[in-house]
């Protein structure tokens with residue numbers, strides 16, 4: 001027999017066990033059930049993983065003029081739902097990702113942190129636009145945070161002032177790759 005044919009993957013091995021058991025060979029039932037339970041564990045893990053990547057719920061959270069671009073992003077023109085980036089949620093407890101759209105003043109830091117902490121884990125942050133990334137035009141202002149990464153862990157940055165909704169769509173797909181474990185940061 002060809003060497004490659006001898007190598008069975010887990011599913012083939014499982015099928016073979018079932019076939020052998022039906023033939024009346026001596027295979028202990030607990031072996032079959034152990035394999036079945038392993039298989040169901042692997043399959044349910046896969047389903048959870050797939051649904052986590054393809055059902056990302058963003059928090060409805062616009063801080064400044066970038067929020068206009070965020071509204072455009074939510075329109076039918078971009079249609080982000082086709083990639084599994086779903087409706088904006090009005091409560092952090094139902095959201096996976098915080099899109100920081102606009103500048104953050106120092107007085108708002110406690111509220112932004114509280115919203116982030118109320119989000120369920122695993123949770124992600126996208127810095128949308130120059131203000132959220134580095135302070136933007138208000139870089140030297142006394143009351144604007146020089147980037148939301150000084151407050152929260154940012155997963156993806158979106159460039160531009162104003163940033164384009166298409167750029168955000170690209171960032172969302174990058175985030176999905178990160179959630180899926182396809183990209184290492």
Ligand code: SF4
Pocket residue numbers: 064065066067101102103129130131132136137160161162163
């Ligand atoms: S990046 Fe530009 S468009 Fe966005 S909030 Fe700042 S100033 Fe406004």
